[in-house]
Amino acid sequence: MTTSLRDVSFKYLRETDDNIPADTGVSNLTIDFSPGSCTLITGSSGSGKSTVLKLLNGLIPELYEGDLSGRTLLGGLDTASTDIQRLGQTAGMVFQNPRSQFFTANVLEELAFASENAGEAPETTAQYVAAAINTWGIRPLMNRSLQGLSGGESQLVACAAAMVGPQKILLLDEPTSNLSPAAIDLFTAVLQRLKTAGWTLIVAEHRVYPLNKITDWTVIMREGRITYQLRGDEFFAIPEMKRRELGLRTLTKPQPQLRHAASEMVAPAVTAPGVEVRNLRFSYGKRQVLGIEELCLAAGSVVALTGPNGAGKTTLARTLVGLAKPQKNTEIKFQGKVCDCAERQKRSALVMQDVNRQLFAETVAQEVSLGNGEMPREQIEALLEELGLKGLEQRHPMTLSGGQKQRLVIANAVASDAQLYVFDEPTSGVDYGHLMSISSLIRRLAGRGKSVLVISHDLEFINEVADRHLQLEPFDKVGYDQIQDLSVNHRTPGGKTRDI
Known part of the structure; x- marks a missing residue:
């Protein structure tokens, strides 16, 4: 089923004084996300990466008012005309701040929430939840309150919750930002397994090195526009000087080396x-x-x-x-x-x-x-x-x-x-x-x-x-x-x- 953006532009409208400009948003985006592939979206802060994910999951135009043109498809569904609950059963989403997407008080309730809210049978929900727990290795967190989790633990729980359901598309916004090196290794291994199982992965990230060997395509953005679309191997082969010129984080796993004596x-x-x-x-x-x-x-x-x-x-x-x-x-x-x-x-x-x-x-x-x-x-x-x-x-x-x-x-x-x-x-x-x-x-x-x-x-x-x-x-x-x-x-x- 097709997931793509076709000549999509969006400009945010804000209820502010006339002298405060609206966001530029994104302009003329055309991207294909092949089923079972992993696409990395990177670029400078504020370049439009999160806006791309909001277009794909239907939050634009459902919750964000603005001028929208072009067509966005998620698993074959037109996001502008499809009920947002149905879109939620087509793709799981992990936001930049995972705590902003929690609805319940503890981990187990949060994992089951979306499936139960969609009216799934209890045995079906239980199967989805068990699969998510095992996939992300979060069984030790099951009896914890969400409020008591660390930032990294919250991200792992949000990732697990995003795959509870029938969906086979995962949208991730800065998913490694609060993860320890050990948790990043787990995250990378899980993404590889999901990709092998046929999931379509779309990841907006600054810290790109964990996605080496997983990424099929990389989209580099600047000021709401696409500056480069590269194959994964081409992107991770960018020379160091060019990498710095593009304002990108390290492409290889950093090693401990304090600069200050x-x-x-x-x-x-x-x-x-x-x-x-x-x-x-x-x-x-x-x-x-x-x-x-x-x-x-x-x-x-x-x-x-x-x-x-x-x-x-x-x-x-x-x-x-x-x-x-x-x-x-x-x-x-x-x-x-x-x-x-x-x-x-x-x-x-x-x-x-x-x-x-x-x-x-x-x-x-x-x-x-x-x-x-x-x-x-x-x-x-x-x-x-x-x-x-x-x-x-x-x-x-x-x-x-x-x-x-x-x-x-x-x-x-x-x-x-x-x-x-x-x-x-x-x-x-x-x-x-x-x-x-x-x-x-x-x-x-x-x-x-x-x-x-x-x-x-x-x-x-x-x-x-x-x-x-x-x-x-x-x-x-x-x-x-x-x-x-x-x-x-x-x-x-x-x-x-x-x-x-």
Whole structure:
């Protein structure tokens, strides 16, 4: 059954003041998605990748008002004239922010929701759900609440839910953005199995290397238009210089190689000790999540923290900045002073994994200065230009693409005068050029004597930005102490040696 776009153009219409332009959308797109094939759609942030998926799943024109021309077919169905519920049984969709598509309270209910809502027989729904659980290896999550999942776990659950039903088409928007390296390996293996089983896969991604050997065709987009359509092998053979010129992320799996030498870790002018942690323990009810004997985030340094999905990285971030209260006897010092939760909040800036929770202002320009006092217009404009947001000053923040929202929250954090900066997956949904600009901004924060913690699975980014690379292991696997230093040969208390 045909899935394709034929000379499709779409321009978003927005109920805004006349002086705020509508999105360009996409123009003159013609793409064929062969049954059983994998198509990668990549390009700069805001280039129209997500719009292509919204066209295919029928959200355009069902939910998004705009000027639409051309014809879009999904499994032989005209998306403009077909009921959206029927389209939902033709293709599964995983959004850029998977939490935005959850409807229930726990994992098992979420997996069954769409099939039950479509009126499938209970035994049929049970078969679909069992297949999805086994395919994505998420059985340990079955009794978990959706609210308690990490970002990576949420993505895996959303991927599983998208294949529950009779559909054989899967639409994925930045599906690896929050996944650990182990989860990416699982993701890649699952996609290969689905493709072998006849599924049609359409993936919008910046982090493209996991799709090597799977992709049949690659579509490169810029400003709503197609700039290249290449066979998969042609795309992954693009020379390095051309790859950078096109603004694409690495085409090969990155290897650990920190650019910043240990001698650069602390700026010579910095004498403050930064942020020091002793005996940090944190539990959710009876389940202990964190047990960290010692952690130092030196002033003037950028420390990268990795670890498996669900290890407690985001919980550590929330504890450090004062949004979560650790158990008694935990000691957290800022520049030599023990600080309680309220004091840590005053001295910290956090960029969350889900940046939608941090957007409050009515315009992009107002968002940059929110909570940062009076800022000169020139300073706001310079920050926005550096992060690729120039020209969007009067747009509402919630109308931006996922990558643009990410960079806007980063701009707000950078504009503050905090002592500790914590960035939780700051490069999810960003292209190569913006990865480099974010790295540059974070390095400048360190140069100003700030302590910076970057929580990320993105090794390409870590290699560019970090002085040290630490790993957080799940507490239930290693107990006290969870932190391992992967920057150098390091012998942990348990006697393990890691060399990365």
